[in-house]
Every structure is written in structure tokens, then in C-alpha cells.
Amino acid sequence: MTAAPVGLSAYAARLPRLRLPAAAYRDAWGTCAARGLERKAVCAYDEDAVTLAVAAARAALTHSAAPAPFDALILGATSLPYDEKPSAATVLSALTARRDVRVVEIGGSPQAGLQALLVAWEYCAAHPGRSALAVAADAPAAPADVPHEHALGAGAAAFLVGPDTAAATLCHCAAVTLETFGARLRRRGEATLRDLELRTDTVAPALADLRAAVADWGPPDRLAVGGDAAAARRAGGVFGLSAPALSAPWARIGDCGAALAPLALCDALDRAAPGERVMAVAFGAGALALDLTAGPGLASGRADTDSVAVLADGGEEIGYVAYLRHRRMLSSRLGGTA
Amino acid sequence: MSAYISLPMFGAGTGQRLRLEAGRCRSCAALVYPQRPQCPGCGDDAFDTAPLSGTGTLYTYTVIAGGGAPAEFDDQQTMTGPLTVGVVALTEGPHVIAQIADADPETLEIGMPLRAVVRRLFDQEGVVRYGTKFVPAADA
Amino acid sequence: MGFCMRRVAVIGVGQTSYGLSPERTLKSLFAEAARAAFADVPGGLDPGAVDEAYIGSLSTGGSQLGNFAPLMLESAGMTGVSGRHVESACASSGFAFRDAYLAVASGAARIAAAGGIEKMSDLPRERTRSWLGVSGDVEWERLAGTNFPGIYAMMARRHMHEHGTTKAQITAVGVKNRANAVANPTAQVRKAITLDQALAMPMLADPFCLADACGITDGASMVLLCDWETARAFTDTPVEVVGSGAGTDFVAIHDRPSLTRLPAARKAACQAYAQAGLGPADIDLAEVHDCFTIGEILAYADLGFCDEAEAGRLVADGVTARDGPRPVNVSGGLIGKGHPIGATGTGQIYELVHQLRGTAREPSRQIAAPRYGLAHNVGGSGGSVAVHILKAAD
Numbered sequence: 042m043t044a045a046p047v048g049l050s051a052y053a054a055r056l057p058r059l060r061l062p063a064a065a066y067r068d069a070w071g072t073c074a075a076r077g078l079e080r081k082a083v084c085a086y087d088e089d090a091v092t093l094a095v096a097a098a099r100a101a102l103t104h105s106a107a108p109a110p111f112d113a114l115i116l117g118a119t120s121l122p123y124d125e126k127p128s129a130a131t132v133l134s135a136l137t138a139r140r141d142v143r144v145v146e147i148g149g150s151p152q153a154g155l156q157a158l159l160v161a162w163e164y165c166a167a168h169p170g171r172s173a174l175a176v177a178a179d180a181p182a183a184p185a186d187v188p189h190e191h192a193l194g195a196g197a198a199a200f201l202v203g204p205d206t207a208a209a210t211l212c213h214c215a216a217v218t219l220e221t222f223g224a225r226l227r228r229r230g231e232a233t234l235r236d237l238e239l240r241t242d243t244v245a246p247a248l249a250d251l252r253a254a255v256a257d258w259g260p261p262d263r264l265a266v267g268g269d270a271a272a273a274r275r276a277g278g279v280f281g282l283s284a285p286a287l288s289a290p291w292a293r294i295g296d297c298g299a300a301l302a303p304l305a306l307c308d309a310l311d312r313a314a315p316g317e318r319v320m321a322v323a324f325g326a327g328a329l330a331l332d333l334t335a336g337p338g339l340a341s342g343r344a345d346t347d348s349v350a351v352l353a354d355g356g357e358e359i360g361y362v363a364y365l366r367h368r369r370m371l372s373s374r375l376g377g378t379a
Numbered sequence: 380m381s382a383y384i385s386l387p388m389f390g391a392g393t394g395q396r397l398r399l400e401a402g403r404c405r406s407c408a409a410l411v412y413p414q415r416p417q418c419p420g421c422g423d424d425a426f427d428t429a430p431l432s433g434t435g436t437l438y439t440y441t442v443i444a445g446g447g448a449p450a451e452f453d454d455q456q457t458m459t460g461p462l463t464v465g466v467v468a469l470t471e472g473p474h475v476i477a478q479i480a481d482a483d484p485e486t487l488e489i490g491m492p493l494r495a496v497v498r499r500l501f502d503q504e505g506v507v508r509y510g511t512k513f514v515p516a517a518d519a
Numbered sequence: 520m521g522f523c524m525r526r527v528a529v530i531g532v533g534q535t536s537y538g539l540s541p542e543r544t545l546k547s548l549f550a551e552a553a554r555a556a557f558a559d560v561p562g563g564l565d566p567g568a569v570d571e572a573y574i575g576s577l578s579t580g581g582s583q584l585g586n587f588a589p590l591m592l593e594s595a596g597m598t599g600v601s602g603r604h605v606e607s608a609c610a611s612s613g614f615a616f617r618d619a620y621l622a623v624a625s626g627a628a629r630i631a632a633a634g635g636i637e638k639m640s641d642l643p644r645e646r647t648r649s650w651l652g653v654s655g656d657v658e659w660e661r662l663a664g665t666n667f668p669g670i671y672a673m674m675a676r677r678h679m680h681e682h683g684t685t686k687a688q689i690t691a692v693g694v695k696n697r698a699n700a701v702a703n704p705t706a707q708v709r710k711a712i713t714l715d716q717a718l719a720m721p722m723l724a725d726p727f728c729l730a731d732a733c734g735i736t737d738g739a740s741m742v743l744l745c746d747w748e749t750a751r752a753f754t755d756t757p758v759e760v761v762g763s764g765a766g767t768d769f770v771a772i773h774d775r776p777s778l779t780r781l782p783a784a785r786k787a788a789c790q791a792y793a794q795a796g797l798g799p800a801d802i803d804l805a806e807v808h809d810c811f812t813i814g815e816i817l818a819y820a821d822l823g824f825c826d827e828a829e830a831g832r833l834v835a836d837g838v839t840a841r842d843g844p845r846p847v848n849v850s851g852g853l854i855g856k857g858h859p860i861g862a863t864g865t866g867q868i869y870e871l872v873h874q875l876r877g878t879a880r881e882p883s884r885q886i887a888a889p890r891y892g893l894a895h896n897v898g899g900s901g902g903s904v905a906v907h908i909l910k911a912a913d
Contacts, residue, residue, distance in 0.1 A: 058481055085459070085480075085481075086455050086458055086459045086499075087455065087478075087480060087498040087499045087500070087512065088498060088499065089499055089507075091497075091499070091507075091509065092496070092497050092498050092499055092509070095497040096496065096497070108430070122507045126506075131509060134393050134394075134397055134398075135397040135398065135497050135509070136398075137398070138394055138398065138400070138428070366458035366459060367458065367459060369454075369458065371458065372454050372457075372458060374454055383657075384657060384658050384662065388658070392658065413658075413659050413771075413774075419769075419774075438677070439673040439674070439676045439677040439680070439778060440673060440676060441665070441668075441669045441672035441673045441676060441724045441725050441726075441727075442722070442724065442725040443665070443666055443668070443669045443672075443723075443724045443725075444721065444722040444723055444724060444725075447666050447668060447669075447723060447724060448664070448666060449649075449652045449661055449662075449664070449665075449666050450645045450649055450652075451662065452664050453645070461722075462664055462669075464663070464664050464665040464669050464673070465673065466673055466772065466773050466778070473773075474773035474774070475659070475663075475773050476659060476660050476663045476665055476673075476771065476772070476773050477663050477664070478663065478664040484725070489676075489680050500662070500663075500664070501662075508662070510662075510663065
């Protein structure tokens with residue numbers, strides 16, 4: 042990394058409007074397999090990872106004079122409509138007529154969102170003076186009759202990365218990689234996630250490796266965790282932080298795939314005072330940690346109505362059958378949830 | 380069998396459909412949206428691109444009952460019920476037809492403020508067709 | 520039209536019954552209408568004598584795209600006649616009639632045939648709805664999510680907003696026309712309903728319910744025109760075409776400055792009135808385009824029968840009732856008689872000609888001694904309109 046700091050000048054979170062309470066699963070199936078889930082944010086029929094990405098990106102760019110003050114767009118997602126045909130180009134086309142913007146699309150695991158932010162950082166560090174827009178957007182899907190479907194939600198977060206560090210400065214990153222088997226896999230051409238429900242703990246080894254990798258960072262003031270309630274507790278334990286300092290919105294918005302860790306990061310930034318150290322962690326075949334320092338301009342230009350907490354508490358609750366209809370799980374003619 | 384415009388035509392409309400780009404006539408400064416090859420005011424054919432803000436008000440609307448939607452929207456309607464469509468009076472002057480999303484039809488009023496959002500319209504030829512819908516402007 | 524035109528008369532009219540005939544073929548339907556038209560000419564007419572033929576259809580049966588007119592002419596004994604397909608959505612045969620009129624009026628043709636045909640009840644639901652939804656701007660109206668009733672519904676809501684027109688006033692048009700259709704032997708819908716029953720019917724596209732809309736109809740119609748002198752050789756009482764007008768407008772309703780009028784209809788009507796030297800007060804009966812109830816209300820003002828703001832009251836006031844001062848859609852209109860899209864225009868001529876001759880099949884629906892009849896045929900939501908004025912023989 043070069044000496045000139047790179048950080049965030051703006052960030053924005055966006056959730057779809059609909060909410061499904063965990064109680065809906067108890068009514069439908071007798072139990073909600075997502076332990077600790079209160080409710081989740083879910084896409085309406087006409088929403089998907091792409092529309093969420095556009096919404097978050099436009100929100101992050103609201104206060105910019107130019108429509109496209111970035112030279113690269115990095116999109117992290119696991120549930121885009123195509124295996125080939127870059128949705129990042131679609132997102133870009135909704136934001137600007139510029140054709141001279143590099144797009145990078147990252148998928149493969151729930152780390153993809155934080156990886157997009159990391160790539161944006163590295164791009165800006167390699168090209169001093171330039172900016173990049175990192176967008177994480179996801180709406181993972183699974184068949185209706187499997188337990189891991191219960192937690193799946195949707196959301197998006199966008200970060201404008203560059204030399205302006207008003208919102209936060211990017212300080213460190215660390216990644217550990219450990220191939221995992223049986224959890225969260227999806228073969229090419231499949232629209233829905235599989236999970237073999239093995240009892241292997243994939244979180245603890247990743248946290249232990251991560252702990253060692255970030256030893257010389259110093260303790261964070263806040264921890265943003267892209268994981269469920271259990272993962273958040275354990276991450277807090279490993280880094281010595283308890284609930285008030287933990288941003289783990291999973292229980293209120295569900296498993297938003299690649300967008301979960303970035304949304305947790307947005308939540309942490311929503312609460313952070315200037316100067317506080319925020320560490321964001323995402324899991325998936327290992328783990329990725331990003332370390333930021335909250336910037337002086339954090340509160341200005343961001344309406345409370347757009348905070349993750351307020352967005353999560355808002356929305357419109359629907360019932361289980363309406364959820365199945367919106368998520369296209371009853372559509373025989375359109376190939377399901379893709 | 381659905382109504383059809385070719386993918387090249389569809390792609391050519393991206394700027395208008397997603398970025399709400401109007402054409403500003405170079406001769407008479409008329410704002411034309413959706414764009415057309417000739418200015419309806421003066422007949423000239425040279426325009427500059429003028430992106431609209433995406434804000435507007437509801438000029439008129441209808442709620443299409445079940446079973447009535449065009450074939451491309453049949454599944455959307457089967458799954459989510461009546462389809463709300465309106466003419467939106469954009470702030471800059473032009474009007475456009477679009478679906479009104481995220482709004483209970485009972486709450487619609489001519490004159491209510493709206494803003495543009497990108498949503499998924501339908502699938503055709505293996506390609507997802509995204510477009511602009513309008514939602515009540517009070518929404519976050 | 521300022522140049523010298525020959526006088527033109529209608530000497531024969533024919534149509535099939537309007538309704539659902541999924542098992543009939545396109546060819547047999549057109550053959551029936553054509554045969555009826557040639558037989559309607561006093562003393563008969565050899566189909567080979569036709570100089571120019573114009574055949575309107577929107578969907579061409581869902582299959583025949585090329586050489587549609589020659590295919591239909593074969594079924595009418597007109598093989599060899601100069602013929603072409605005319606398309607203006609629901610005004611296809613209205614424009615076919617205008618083209619036939621212009622051919623005879625200009626002297627280019629001595630005898631011309633204008634007709635239309637639509638056959639949709641045999642197509643799968645998806646195909647039918649496709650054809651019904653593509654007469655607007657496909658890219659900006661249809662593919663944004665609106666269907667055809669939705670377009671007219673949005674115009675109706677605007678009329679309610681600007682003029683205080685009520686739902687009951689709008690739906691009353693449908694009640695009137697269904698009542699009129701009961702006595703019409705060729706009509707598709709011959710069951711009257713009350714206004715309360717109509718308002719209770721299922722919603723179609725708010726504010727329209729099913730009672731505000733025409734249905735899907737199969738049918739064919741054809742009329743024969745010739746110059747005045749030739750007509751007098753066939754009959755002492757030819758019906759004359761004294762006015763013809765047509766116009767177009769922006770197809771997408773969001774490109775129109777107002778949704779409570781059809782500029783194309785006003786232009787067509789003004790042109791027809793001017794040619795005939797007549798005004799709205801001279802019209803004794805009119806067949807207008809009520810694909811949706813609001814269409815007839817818009818027509819009242821577009822044809823000059825009243826102001827826009829008053830148009831909603833005309834049905835309740837009895838002005839356009841069958842026994843009123845200006846009966847509109849005595850046939851039952853599109854809602855009652857039916858709307859086989861491409862055939863509707865010349866079907867309106869069929870009705871007017873019989874009324875002007877005094878030969879309505881069911882005496883109870885014969886208007887007493889009408890002198891001038893007007894046909895108003897609209898394509899889509901007003902993208903194209905043809906208006907004709909006919910005169911009874913003296």
C-alpha cells in the first residue's frame with residue numbers, strides 16, 4: 042500500500058421493502074431453523090441483487106455532483122441472474138453513460154461483498170487520485186423445503202472509495218483461506234444453494250487464524266460481523282467485544298449473502314464516533330477482515346432514516362405464502378428463483 | 380408469445396429506460412422523453428442528452444385486475460396480484476407510462492409525488508429486462 | 520379535400536354474425552360476409568366487377584402475415600382483383616372504407632370493396648392477449664406493463680379527475696349499448712343488464728369493470744361502393760357517402776397533451792363534416808367506437824355533440840338513447856354488438872346503411888326516417904381514426 046490514505050467518502054445501505062418474520066416459518070413448518078432470527082428482509086417479485094445494487098449505489102452517490110465520480114465499479118454478489126453476462130455492466134449502465142469504467146464482478150462466497158470493498162481499496166491505492174465504487178448486493182435463494190432457506194434474506198451496501206476519507210480511512214486487511222466442504226455450495230447452472238448440514242465448525246478455525254493474522258492491529262472499538270447470531274457471539278468473544286460494540290444485523294435482516302458483512306460494516310459506521318476503529322469480518326472458505334478508522338465527516342450528509350437499524354426496523358411484513366410468490370418459488374414457468 | 384422488440388432495440392433504449400435520459404432539442408430546446416428521432420415541436424433531429432431527475436407526480440393511473448396483464452407480466456400478476464400502472468408527470472415536463480410499485484392502490488392520488496427506481500420487468504430470450512418503475516417519494 | 524371528387528354510394532353490405540366461432544376458418548368467415556354483400560346488391564353483383572379491394576385485419580388470424588388480401592379475395596370470388604391488406608388496429612376497416620371511397624371518388628375505380636375480418640377465439644390465451652396489447656406503443660406502453668384496457672382506464676380516470684365524470688356515468692354507456700344489442704340479430708351480447716348489475720361486475724382495470732369493456736369477437740364484414748351513376752343503375756335508393764375524414768395522433772398516451780380528447784377523431788370529424796357541409800346537429804344517428812365505455816363519452820365531445828365537461832351526462836339525460844334525439848350505437852356498439860377488430864369499421868357502415876335504407880332486420884330497432892348517419896372508428900387508443908358520414912336516399 043502507498044502512503045497516501047485511501048478511504049470512504051460515502052456509503053449507503055439499502056434493504057428491500059418486504060419483511061418476513063421468523064414466526065412465519067414456525068407457522069408453516071413447525072419451526073424456524075434459523076436460530077436467533079427475528080425476521081428478515083426479502084425481495085419483492087420485481088427486485089433482485091441487481092436492482093438492490095443500483096439502489097444502494099445511487100444512494101451512496103446522492104451527494105456527489107457528478108453522476109459517476111468513480112473509475113471502477115466492483116460488484117460482490119452470489120445471486121446474480123447469470124453465470125456469464127456481467128451484471129456489473131448492467132449496474133453501471135443504470136448509473137452512468139460512461140463506458141470508460143472498469144468493472145469487476147466477484148462471487149463465490151459470502152466474502153464477495155467485503156472482497157469487493159478490498160479490491161476497490163487496492164485499485165485506489167494502485168491509482169492514486171482515482172475513486173472506485175464498491176457494491177455488495179445479494180438475495181441468495183434455496184428450495185422452500187430445506188432448513189437453510191429459513192435464514193436467507195436480501196440487501197445491498199455501496200461504498201465510494203478514494204482519496205477522500207471523510208467517512209472512514211481504510212487501514213488494514215487480512216485474509217485466511219481454508220477450503221470448506223458441504224456448507225453453502227451451489228453448482229454452475231443452479232439457482233439455489235445447497236447445504237449438507239454437516240456439524241463441522243467452519244467459523245471457529247477461521248476466527249482463530251484471523252486472530253493470529255490481525256495480532257498487530259490493536260483491538261478494534263467495533264466489530265462488524267457478516268454471520269449469524271452464533272458467529273457474531275464467537276467473533277465478539279475472540280476479539281473481546283460485547284453486544285454494544287458488535288454490529289451483527291443478521292437477526293433483523295437475515296442472511297444477505299455477500300451483502301451481510303458490508304451491511305454490518307454500514308451499521309458499525311452508523312454508530313461509530315470519529316476516530317473509532319472498526320473491524321469488519323466476512324466468512325466463506327476462510328475469512329476476510331478489514332480494518333477502518335471512522336472519519337471526521339461521518340455524521341454529515343447521512344440521514345438517520347438511511348441507517349441500517351432504521352431500515353431494518355422499517356418495511357412491510359408479509360406472510361409466508363406471499364413470500365413464496367414474491368420469491369418466484371411458485372413460478373413453474375419462469376424456472377424458479379433465478 | 381409475447382409482444383416483442385428486438386434485443387438491439389432494447390439495448391439502444393438503456394439510457395432512456397434506466398437513466399431517464401431525455402433529448403434536448405438543439406434548435407428549440409424542447410425536452411423530449413421518451414426520445415424520438417424528430418423534435419415534435421420544430422421537426423429538427425439534433426438533440427443533446429439531458430438526464431431527468433427521476434422525480435415526478437402521478438398524472439393518472441389504473442389497477443389492472445388479475446388475468447389481464449400483458450403476457451410478459453403474467454407471472455408477476457399471478458404471483459403478486461393487481462398491477463398498478465400510471466402516467467407519471469416528470470418534474471421537467473414530459474410524461475411517461477410506468478408501473479407504480481410499493482404502493483397500495485387505495486393510497487394512490489393524482490398529484491402524489493413519486494420517484495424513479497430500477498426494477499426487474501420481465502424475462503425474454505434468456506435476458507432479464509430491467510426498467511424504471513415509480514414509488515411514492517416519501518419512501519426511504 | 521378541395522379537388523373535384525365524384526359522388527360515391529354504398530350499394531351492398533354484408534357481415535357475419537358477431538360472436539365466438541373458434542371452429543370457423545378465416546376463409547369461410549370472409550366468404551360469408553362477401554357473399555352477403557354481393558347478394559345485398561339489388562339484382563346481385565359479379566365479384567369480378569370489383570376494381571379495387573381493401574381488407575382490414577389486425578391479427579390476420581394469428582398466422583397469415585404475407586399476401587393476406589389475395590388469400591381473402593380467393594374466398595370471395597375476387598381472385599385477380601387489385602387487393603391489399605389495410606391495418607390501422609381497430610380502425611382497419613374504417614380506413615379500408617376510406618381507401619375504397621377515395622378510389623371511387625377519384626375516378627380510379629368504378630366499383631370498390633372494403634371489408635374486414637378478425638378471428639381470435641381459436642388462439643391460446645397468451646397469443647390472444649399478445650394481439651390485443653400491441654396497438655399502443657409496444658416499447659413504452661406495453662413493455663412498461665400496461666394492457667389495452669389499462670390505457671383507456673387511465674384516460675377514464677383523467678376524465679373523472681378533470682370533469683367530475685362519475686363511474687356510474689361511464690358504465691351507463693355499456694348498459695345502454697347492451698340493451699340496444701338485445702334486438703340486433705347479429706350481435707354477440709344480447710343480454711341486457713342493469714346499472715347496478717354492471718357496477719357489481721368484476722374489476723378489469725380500475726375504474727373499469729367487465730361491463731365497461733367489449734369482449735373478444737370473431738367476425739367479418741364487407742361493403743361495396745361505386746360511383747353515383749353506377750349506383751343508380753342498381754337501385755333507386757342508394758346510400759351516399761357524403762363525408763370522409765381521417766387522422767392520426769401520437770400513439771403513446773403519455774405523449775399527448777390531454778387524455779380527455781382524441782385529436783385524431785376531432786380532425787377526422789371536422790374533415791368529414793366540412794366535406795359534407797354538415798354539422799353535429801345534422802347527424803341523426805351515429806355508430807361510435809366504444810371498445811371501452813369511455814370511448815363513447817370521448818366521442819360525444821370529439822364529434823361535437825357536446826362539450827367535454829358535459830359528455831358524461833348524455834346517457835343519463837337520454838340524449839343518445841335509441842329513442843332519444845341523437846341515438847348512438849343503436850346496433851349495440853362494440854360492447855353489445857361485438858368488436859371483431861378488423862371488421863368493426865365496415866360493420867358500422869353495415870348498420871348505418873340498413874338504418875338509412877329503413878331495412879333494419881328487427882323493426883323495433885329501426886330509427887324513424889334517419890337522414891344522416893355517422894360512423895366513428897378508432898384505432899387503438901386514438902392513434903388513428905376514420906369518420907364517415909352517410910346520407911339516406913331522398
